[in-house]
Amino acid sequence: MSAPLKVALLGCGVVGSSVARALVDNGDDLAARVGARLELIGIAVRRPDRPRPDVPVDPGLFTSDADTLVRSADVVIEVIGGIDPARELILTAMKHGASVVTANKALLAEDGPTLYAAAAEHGVDLYYEAAVAGAIPIVRPMRESLVGDDVHRVLGIVNGTTNFVLDKMDTTGAGFAETVEQAQALGYAEADPTADVEGFDAAAKAAILASLAFHTRVASDQVHREGITEVSAADVRAAREMDSVVKLLAICELLRDESGTPSGVSVRVHPAMIPRSHPLASVRDAYNAVFVEAAAAGELMFYGPGAGGDPTSSAVLGDVVAVARHRLAGGHGPVESAYADLPVVSMGDAATRYHISLAVADRPGVLAQVAGAFADNGVSIETVRQRVLEDGASRAELVVVTHRAPDAALRATVDALTGLETVDEVVSWMRVEGA
Amino acid sequence: MSAPLKVALLGCGVVGSSVARALVDNGDDLAARVGARLELIGIAVRRPDRPRPDVPVDPGLFTSDADTLVRSADVVIEVIGGIDPARELILTAMKHGASVVTANKALLAEDGPTLYAAAAEHGVDLYYEAAVAGAIPIVRPMRESLVGDDVHRVLGIVNGTTNFVLDKMDTTGAGFAETVEQAQALGYAEADPTADVEGFDAAAKAAILASLAFHTRVASDQVHREGITEVSAADVRAAREMDSVVKLLAICELLRDESGTPSGVSVRVHPAMIPRSHPLASVRDAYNAVFVEAAAAGELMFYGPGAGGDPTSSAVLGDVVAVARHRLAGGHGPVESAYADLPVVSMGDAATRYHISLAVADRPGVLAQVAGAFADNGVSIETVRQRVLEDGASRAELVVVTHRAPDAALRATVDALTGLETVDEVVSWMRVEGA
Numbered sequence: 001m002s003a004p005l006k007v008a009l010l011g012c013g014v015v016g017s018s019v020a021r022a023l024v025d026n027g028d029d030l031a032a033r034v035g036a037r038l039e040l041i042g043i044a045v046r047r048p049d050r051p052r053p054d055v056p057v058d059p060g061l062f063t064s065d066a067d068t069l070v071r072s073a074d075v076v077i078e079v080i081g082g083i084d085p086a087r088e089l090i091l092t093a094m095k096h097g098a099s100v101v102t103a104n105k106a107l108l109a110e111d112g113p114t115l116y117a118a119a120a121e122h123g124v125d126l127y128y129e130a131a132v133a134g135a136i137p138i139v140r141p142m143r144e145s146l147v148g149d150d151v152h153r154v155l156g157i158v159n160g161t162t163n164f165v166l167d168k169m170d171t172t173g174a175g176f177a178e179t180v181e182q183a184q185a186l187g188y189a190e191a192d193p194t195a196d197v198e199g200f201d202a203a204a205k206a207a208i209l210a211s212l213a214f215h216t217r218v219a220s221d222q223v224h225r226e227g228i229t230e231v232s233a234a235d236v237r238a239a240r241e242m243d244s245v246v247k248l249l250a251i252c253e254l255l256r257d258e259s260g261t262p263s264g265v266s267v268r269v270h271p272a273m274i275p276r277s278h279p280l281a282s283v284r285d286a287y288n289a290v291f292v293e294a295a296a297a298g299e300l301m302f303y304g305p306g307a308g309g310d311p312t313s314s315a316v317l318g319d320v321v322a323v324a325r326h327r328l329a330g331g332h333g334p335v336e337s338a339y340a341d342l343p344v345v346s347m348g349d350a351a352t353r354y355h356i357s358l359a360v361a362d363r364p365g366v367l368a369q370v371a372g373a374f375a376d377n378g379v380s381i382e383t384v385r386q387r388v389l390e391d392g393a394s395r396a397e398l399v400v401v402t403h404r405a406p407d408a409a410l411r412a413t414v415d416a417l418t419g420l421e422t423v424d425e426v427v428s429w430m431r432v433e434g435a
Numbered sequence: 436m437s438a439p440l441k442v443a444l445l446g447c448g449v450v451g452s453s454v455a456r457a458l459v460d461n462g463d464d465l466a467a468r469v470g471a472r473l474e475l476i477g478i479a480v481r482r483p484d485r486p487r488p489d490v491p492v493d494p495g496l497f498t499s500d501a502d503t504l505v506r507s508a509d510v511v512i513e514v515i516g517g518i519d520p521a522r523e524l525i526l527t528a529m530k531h532g533a534s535v536v537t538a539n540k541a542l543l544a545e546d547g548p549t550l551y552a553a554a555a556e557h558g559v560d561l562y563y564e565a566a567v568a569g570a571i572p573i574v575r576p577m578r579e580s581l582v583g584d585d586v587h588r589v590l591g592i593v594n595g596t597t598n599f600v601l602d603k604m605d606t607t608g609a610g611f612a613e614t615v616e617q618a619q620a621l622g623y624a625e626a627d628p629t630a631d632v633e634g635f636d637a638a639a640k641a642a643i644l645a646s647l648a649f650h651t652r653v654a655s656d657q658v659h660r661e662g663i664t665e666v667s668a669a670d671v672r673a674a675r676e677m678d679s680v681v682k683l684l685a686i687c688e689l690l691r692d693e694s695g696t697p698s699g700v701s702v703r704v705h706p707a708m709i710p711r712s713h714p715l716a717s718v719r720d721a722y723n724a725v726f727v728e729a730a731a732a733g734e735l736m737f738y739g740p741g742a743g744g745d746p747t748s749s750a751v752l753g754d755v756v757a758v759a760r761h762r763l764a765g766g767h768g769p770v771e772s773a774y775a776d777l778p779v780v781s782m783g784d785a786a787t788r789y790h791i792s793l794a795v796a797d798r799p800g801v802l803a804q805v806a807g808a809f810a811d812n813g814v815s816i817e818t819v820r821q822r823v824l825e826d827g828a829s830r831a832e833l834v835v836v837t838h839r840a841p842d843a844a845l846r847a848t849v850d851a852l853t854g855l856e857t858v859d860e861v862v863s864w865m866r867v868e869g870a
Contacts (some may be wrong), residue, residue, distance in 0.1 A: 022583070022731065033582050033650070045862070129580060132793050135732035137572070137580035144563060144571035148457070148752025279738065282717060296457065296749035297570035297739065303714065304735035314731035317583025325669040331766015339467040 002036035005324050008073035008098070009043045010066055010089055015103060015130070016043070017055045018313035024056055030317070034324045042069040044080075044089075071096045071120035073325055077316060078102040078199035079130075085109060094118045094126075099323040099332075103130035109204035109220035114212065115120060125326055125333050127319035132205045133158050133288040135311030137306040137318075141211040142231075142292075143334045150295040151213040154432060155274075156250040158205040160286030160306045161196035162228050164188045166236070166246050166271075167284050175233045188286055198227035199248065199269040206250035209290070210267040213252050215340035224347035226266035231271050235428050238357055238399070244273040245281045249433055255345060264343045266350040273355055274434035281434075348408030353382070353432040355401050358417060359424040362388055362396035366422045370398060373416040375435055379405045395424065401432060437471040440759050443508035443533070444478045445501055445524055446515040450538060450565070451478070452490045453748035459491055459813035465752070469759045475505040479515075479524075506531045507855045510758055512751060514565075518545060523540050529553045529561075533621040534758040534767075536751055544639035544655035547646065551771035560767050565642045568723040570746030571739040572753070574796075577647040577727075578769045585647040585730040592867060593640040593686040595721030595741045596631035597663050599623040601671070601681050601706075602719050610668045623721055632685065633662035634704040641685035642727070643739035645702040648687050650775035659703035659782035666706050670863050673792055673834070678714045679708040684868055690780060697854060701785040709869035716869075726869075748808055783843030788817070788867040791834050793852060794859040797831035798821055800859045805833060808851040814840045830859065836867060 007023065009016055023030070025042050031037040040057060044066030054063070063069055066085065070093035078100060080086050089315040090100050095118070102108070108115065108131055119126040131141045133156070142151075157163050161183060168179045180197065183189035194335050195201050203223040222261050228248050239246045249272050257263040273279050279301045283289040288306025293299055305311040326332050360366050366382065374381050380403040389395045400419065410429075415421050442458065444451055446606040458465070458475050464630035466472040475492060479501030487497070487764060498504055503521065505511050515521050521542050525535050530553070537543070543550065543566055546563040554561040564574045568591070577586075584763040591597050596618060603614045613634065618624035630636050638658040640776050672683045684707050692698040709716050714736045723741025728734055740746040761767050795801050802819065809816050824830045837845065845864075852858050 015632070018731070026583075026585070027777075029585070030583065033772055135729075136735060137576040137737075138501065140575060140580050141572040144757055145575050145753040146749065147756045148465065148754075149749040150461070150464070211775075238499050247471075279717070294570075294749060294753075296453070296745040298743075298746050300571060300737075300739035302572075302737060305733045307782040308733075310731040313727060317585075318580040319729075321582045322579055326766055329766045331761055331764045334760065337468055340464075366618065 001031065002328050004037040005034070005074040005327060006041045006072060006077045007038045007077065007320065008041055008069045008135055010070070010076065010078045010269045011350065012043050012045045012052065012055060014309035014317065015079045015312045017052065018309035019066065019079065019316050020057055022313055022317055030321065034325065035328050038320065038324060039066065041073060044069050049163065050292070054178070061235040062358050067092060070098060070375060073098045075320055076100050077320060078104055079316065081106065083104070083107055087111060090115060091118050094122045094124050097122060097124065099125035099287065099327065101127045101319040101323060103128065103312055103316060105131040105208060107206040111156070113207070113217055113336065120335055122199050123332065124393060125323040127323055127333060129319050129367045130312045130315035131304070132208050132266035133290055134304070134306040134308065135314045136288055136302050136306065138290045138302050139212065141302065146294055146297065148293065149297050151292060152254050152295065154209050154213050154252040154290060155280060156209060156287055156290040157247055157280055157283050158250045158290065158306060159173040159202040159248060160203070160288060161189045162248040163283065163288070166228060166231065166248060166342070169231070169236045170231065170245055173233060173237070176229060176231055197229055199225045201271040202248060202250045206252060206269050209250065210252035210265055211338070213344055214254055214265045214335045216265055217338045218265065218344055222267065222344040224270070224350070228271050228272035232428070235430055239273045242246050242273060242355065244275050246271050246430070247274055249435065262340065262342055264345040268347060268350060270431060270432045271276050272433040278434040284432060294387050317391055318412060350407045351404045352407050352410065353404050353435065354410045354429055355399070355432050356414065356429045357427040358398040358400070359427055360398050361422045361424070362394050363392055364370040367398070369420055369422050370417065371421060374400070374402070374413055376407045377413040377416060379409050379413050397427070436466065437763050438476040439465045439472040440469070440509040440762060441476045441507060442473050442510045442755065443476055443504045444511045445505070445511065445789065447478050447487065447490060448514070449744035450514045450747045450751065452487065453744035454751050455490045455492055456776070457748055457752055469756050470763050471757065471759065476508060479504050484619060485826065486508055489817035496713050504525060505533060506534060509762055511535050512755060513539055514751065516585065518542055518783055523545060525550060526553050529557045529559050532557060532559065534560035534762065536562045536754040536758060538563065538747055538751060539862065540566040540636070540639040544642035544794050546654055547643070547791060548771065555770050558767065560758040560761055560766060563870055564754050565747045567643050568725055568737070569739070569741040569743065570749045571723055571725065571737050571741065573725045573737050577644065581727070581732065584732050587689050587730065588726060588728040589648050589687040590715060591640065591644060591725040592648045592682055592715055592718050592723050593685045593725065593741060593870065594631055594637040595723060596681060597629060597637070597683040598626045598718065598723070599721040601634070601663060601666065601683060604666070604668060604671045605675070605680055608668055608672070611666055613662060619789045632664055634660045637683060637685045637704040639832065640701050641687060641704050643686035644685065645700055646773070649689055649700045649777055650772045651700055651777045653702050654780055656701060657779040659705070659785070662707040663706050667863070670865055673755065673863060674708045675827060677708060677790065681706050681865070682709055682715060686868065689787070697775065697777055701780050701781040705866060707866040707868040711870040719779065769812060783841060785842045786839045787842050787845065788837050788839050788870070789845045789864055790834070790866045790867050791849065791852070792862040793832050793833040793835070794862050795833050796857045796859070798827050804855055804857050805852065808855060809835070809837070809848055810847040812844045814844050814848050814852060
């Protein structure tokens with residue numbers, strides 16, 4: 001057994017306290033797996049004097065001086081979250097020779113290249129399995145298992161709160177506002193749910209997944225983002241009628257030119273209908289799952305709990321063991337791979353499919369006029385279903401599902417439909433994925 | 436970019452030719468991801484003169500002299516399969532300083548420790564993602580992602596042929612023999628399907644998974660193995676009546692003593708009923724999936740194609756990139772972790788649940804006698820369902836599902852039931868998992 005490795009923990013919230021407990025309670029097993037003991041040398045918190053009965057460590061380990069702490073560690077675990085002071089602390093840690101394990105999706109998605117560059121400069125590891133989809137191993141499979149393959153597309157349910165809300169809307173028929181309140185009461189949604197329901201959290205994860213999948217730098221502000229606040233009970237019901245379900249998806253797609261050469265990547269977060277037969281449709285409650293399509297591997301799915309102290313701690317500790325082993329055996333893990341350097345295309349250029357529900361006049365010629373609006377914008381229709389509305393003799397509902405077309409063309413089609421004299425209302429439109 | 440790394444390929448069947456094609460066709464991408472070109476220096480085959488139009492390499496690369504080839508390689512890819520000559524070639528390769536990537540589940544499950552010891556002695560990598568569940572990243576997640584956690588149980592559908600057969604029996608109601616013939620006609624089963632349908636293939640994978648999950652050496656001959664040849668259409672129908680489905684499962688379980696200390700591992704392959712609501716129940720056709728229960732992570736599932744040239748090649752190439760990076764950066768990947776060294780318990784000591792279907796006399800006192808047989812063997816009953824058989828006035832069917840009990844006690848109960856005067860026949864019994 002080698003000399004102990006010094007581990008510094010930054011943050012002691014739900015995840016941090018679970019990590020601290022595991023380092024203490026499973027110390028013998030972790031030592032056997034690493035080949036050296038992991039010695040917790042300090043926990044940086046804002047209020048070191050606050051009693052923490054659930055963290056069974058010497059109270060003297062708590063400190064408010066994170067900057068000094070990280071300078072003497074071999075491995076720094078950052079679970080504070082947010083941009084500052086996490087960024088400076090991670091950079092200081094690396095500068096002083098520590099490998100870093102972080103769960104900080106926001107920082108990675110905003111400024112990953114700076115962190116990667118520092119890791120390379122100082123010859124240390126930067127690991128972040130916990131940043132995407134909690135306990136589910138997805139960063140390591142993307143960085144390592146699939147690195148010999150070509151990933152075409154990633155479809156991820158990477159935010160537990162929104163999946164919980166959409167799943168409940170599907171099973172109860174209730175609306176968005178009511179369901180969010182229920183999620184808050186049950187602890188599945190924050191008092192201020194903006195980061196989840198507006199898709200910010202999923203967008204950061206999408207940026208990380210796209211960067212890994214396509215060997216290209218993608219920052220969170222390059223991710224097209226639409227949340228679920230506009231998803232109505234009627235949308236969910238419309239999906240149900242299509243034998244589909246509404247999910248908030250993080251979508252990373254490789255685009256190719258006519259010769260088949262990769263020409264760009266589309267990275268976006270938005271609600272979409274997916275068929276109930278798709279493996280992602282059965283992801284219930286607050287679970288997460290990432291569906292990956294690769295040239296050789298085919299279709300893979302990774303499923304599990306996407307959040308919570310213990311699941312996130314599992315991912316953090318797997319990384320801690322990995323970087324600790326590297327310190328003992330020499331070498332290091334994968335570094336940033338951004339060689340493909342593909343452009344991130346705008347949402348208008350992303351190829352998607354639409355489900356559009358229209359209230360129209362029930363008389364001859366309406367369908368021709370509607371179909372004309374699609375054709376004028378170069379959008380091909382896959383199916384049309386017409387239903388006479390029960391409450392009115394001369395009104396009907398048209399449900400159109402399109403083939404894939406640039407999102408801009410589909411938006412323009414919706415605008416054109418709104419202006420048609422025979423169309424009372426574009427009742428709803430939503431993108432369709434996974435078909 | 437560093438100097439090229441010399442890659443030797445052993446075997447050029449379905450997997451080998453896919454690997455060779457990828458090394459050629461994706462050479463630029465692989466070089467960018469590794470930091471050096473992967474130069475294919477030879478392909479060892481039995482008949483080097485045979486035309487191979489689907490492998491776009493210089494025909495001069497084919498050789499029958501595998502032994503010489505492996506001595507000059509940096510990375511050796513072994514996709515011959517079987518014990519000999521694969522074992523000697525791998526050992527020779529390592530002795531001469533090559534890292535090895537293999538898909539050879541049989542060899543790893545029979546003699547993994549010898550290979551691990553050689554890798555450690557010579558300071559090279561031994562990687563084998565493709566040995567379990569094809570393209571699905573499961574070896575790396577078990578060796579690395581979950582290494583900071585404690586795995587309780589692994590339930591795997593790790594043989595595509597048997598899953599295809601059982602899925603078809605479920606959807607068509609047909610019997611085993613008929614369905615195997617259909618699977619053979621469609622290319623999902625070999626002309627001699629023994630290795631698959633008798634569970635040998637799954638047992639080798641179970642041994643590998645258990646070794647990784649529990650840091651304990653498990654060889655394939657320590658795995659309790661029952662195939663699917665005895666699974667009847669009636670069994671599948673009985674499962675359906677329980678809202679369950681029959682799957683061939685590779686099960687790896689950690690046993691604990693009364694104080695909670697790990698006391699042994701149960702590793703077994705057998706058909707079992709699982710509820711249709713379990714994530715494994717929706718694994719259709721020849722797909723594979725591995726369901727993992729861990730202390731902190733909770734329940735995870737890894738899903739994808741478990742076989743085939745391209746999917747297996749994807750897993751092989753991920754490993755090739757990993758070991759190639761280690762050669763450039765120094766260091767190496769995880770080594771054997773067998774420190775826990777837990778005993779493998781016999782099947783009789785494994786805790787399982789049974790579904791038992793009995794034909795009995797329909798008269799007072801029968802249930803008391805049947806229940807007595809369970810009680811005498813210390814087996815607790817969860818549910819009993821009684822149904823009068825339509826074809827006879829005085830005969831009934833009893834379906835009993837038990838709580839968990841040692842398999843030996845359940846076997847003894849079945850024997851005792853067979854001897855009861857009121858029991859005409861033990862119509863069927865099957866283990867129940869995943870509840």
